[in-house]
Amino acid sequence: MGGEQLAAPEEGWVSVASRLFTGPGRILAGITLLGAILAPQDIASATGPASPFNIQAQSGCEAEMLGNMGAREVFSGKAYDVLAEIARAYGRAIPHLYIFPRSWNMAYIAASAVVDGRGKIVVGQQAIERFDTLALKGFLGHEMAHLISDSAARGCNDYVLRDPQMEADADALAARTLGMRPVKAFLERVLVLTEGQNGDARHRLEVLPR
Ligand SMILES: [Zn+2]
16 A cells, blocks of 8 residues: 555455455555545556556456456446436536445545546445435545546556645635535545545545635
8 A cells, every 4th residue: 555544444445455456456546435546556667667558458447446356237226326416517418327245435436537437436335325425425525526637647557646735726626616514524524434544535535715
């Protein structure tokens, strides 16, 4: 894991990652609790020069990652409906939405919008169960903020370091677009689910613009 500050329950990214992304030479980079950029990579390329964007490599990486996660695309349901509403608020097409088992984390796939114009967001099944509609809106709204701010400088195969400023910016953009309530509800719910142990969520609540 690169640069991560995880304070997740057992079903968080750490366990998912260690189960699913520990094939030869693979690590899971850029995965953050509370909304993330999903970008596994080859360890060998971590220290190498950045390669030019390759759409075929990106597509292959996305398919492999989604397959490894056991993620399936959905076209209806609570998360889909909330995401559709969010996309409208952002004035964007609805991203492809995938649900994967066990986790309550979420991520978007770095540079995925370059492939299909819409982008891809993956949602842990338990996020749908444990976050009410308002908090889910804040959570998905945060991912959507990442997605529309993504310059595709990093792709699916690249190393993405967690950047607290990027997280705060995504929260702020979500709050500007959707209102403060869903973003606050999302971060407060994370604190409840982690029994107040998530310093990241606490910090992000503090730096939310009023
Ligand atoms: Zn994030």
